[in-house]
Amino acid sequence: MAVKPDLRSLSSDKLYQYIASLGEKPFRARQIESWLWQKNCTDFSQMSDLPKSLRERISQDFAIHPVQVDQIQRSVDGTIKNAVRLPDGMVVESVLIPTDTRITACISSQVGCSLDCRFCATARLKRMRNLDPQEIYDQVLTIRQQAEYYLERPLTNIVFMGMGEPLLNYSNVLRAIDRITSPSGLGMSPKRITLSTVGIVKMIKTLADDNPGVKLAVSLHSAIEEVRSRIMPINRTNDLTSLTDALQYWYFKTRSKVTFEYVVWKNINDRDEDINALVKLCKKIPSKVNLIEYNAIGDPNFEQAEPERINAYLTALAHHGIVAKIRRSRGKDIDAACGQLANKNDVAPEIPKKRIPETL
Numbered sequence: 001m002a003v004k005p006d007l008r009s010l011s012s013d014k015l016y017q018y019i020a021s022l023g024e025k026p027f028r029a030r031q032i033e034s035w036l037w038q039k040n041c042t043d044f045s046q047m048s049d050l051p052k053s054l055r056e057r058i059s060q061d062f063a064i065h066p067v068q069v070d071q072i073q074r075s076v077d078g079t080i081k082n083a084v085r086l087p088d089g090m091v092v093e094s095v096l097i098p099t100d101t102r103i104t105a106c107i108s109s110q111v112g113c114s115l116d117c118r119f120c121a122t123a124r125l126k127r128m129r130n131l132d133p134q135e136i137y138d139q140v141l142t143i144r145q146q147a148e149y150y151l152e153r154p155l156t157n158i159v160f161m162g163m164g165e166p167l168l169n170y171s172n173v174l175r176a177i178d179r180i181t182s183p184s185g186l187g188m189s190p191k192r193i194t195l196s197t198v199g200i201v202k203m204i205k206t207l208a209d210d211n212p213g214v215k216l217a218v219s220l221h222s223a224i225e226e227v228r229s230r231i232m233p234i235n236r237t238n239d240l241t242s243l244t245d246a247l248q249y250w251y252f253k254t255r256s257k258v259t260f261e262y263v264v265w266k267n268i269n270d271r272d273e274d275i276n277a278l279v280k281l282c283k284k285i286p287s288k289v290n291l292i293e294y295n296a297i298g299d300p301n302f303e304q305a306e307p308e309r310i311n312a313y314l315t316a317l318a319h320h321g322i323v324a325k326i327r328r329s330r331g332k333d334i335d336a337a338c339g340q341l342a343n344k345n346d347v348a349p350e351i352p353k354k355r356i357p358e359t360l
């Protein structure tokens, strides 16, 4: 028998239409939305203010398929990595990153990735499919519950920095953000959500037009066309000139500074001319720079630059009034750091499985 679609995959409009098609009043759709997105109900029989006949009727057409956390790995630094099993059996990863002031959920938007960035472990996984809005939402919900359960602290931030390219799954990502930020959903501020992109020019402009109020990060890694094209093939079709144009448009529309994510590698982008090119680019776009620690993925061509070269970046950027910080990696010991999400959990069955309690 075919698997029934998840009721949560319907947009709000479609849900209202569906309820109307059953001859029911709009307030029923409102009640259902509240069960689905505020009370996070996963079973129609618990929707106690709906008539039983209506619950049964809906369950003929739809089901609710929450994601399942198959495995939890905890790092010595407090980071938690989840292997998240989707209803069709595929697995993505999500990460809870605690610091003194924040708890951040790093979530995935696609199963695998199509982008082929040479330094990224996720790139080695084929892109299988886009995640549905509710699959994205469920990752946030799970981490929110884990933050409360394990750390007794609230989830404060969300970054789309897990597997996949959020701007290549645009409408589902936006629908998830809508549910996460809506007062009839999790009610989080969009300012606490950062969408990270490899630099899909056309979609950056679309996001600027739609302006859901989120922050934008761009994985830059080089401000020189030839270098960037070599390490990030997307640059061959979305080059720095058009990216600059899109990011200027982004700032014009949103007045929100862009964060550039940047790893410095030995003999790739650690020369003075690499630094100068970055400074020049940052002067054209209101931005700040996060210098990310490199997490080796077993390719000898990529090696973290000497601290002296990273300091040269910091000094030059500061000299030109550009805010730059070094971002230390978290969760390295469990392969949960930037660029390390590659479903290693699946191929390493010797890692003991710790199940999340039923109540989560």
Ligand code: SAH
Pocket (backbone or CB within 6 Å): 117, 119, 120, 121, 160, 161, 162, 163, 164, 165, 166, 196, 197, 198, 217, 218, 219, 261, 263, 292, 293, 294, 295, 296, 297, 338, 339, 340
């Ligand atoms: N596709 C989006 C979302 C992924 S975010 C994007 O590219 O922005 C993951 C971040 O980790 C990106 O900034 C990526 O460039 C960076 N990254 C990838 N591999 C890495 C590695 N081995 N070490 C450190 N950062 C890495």
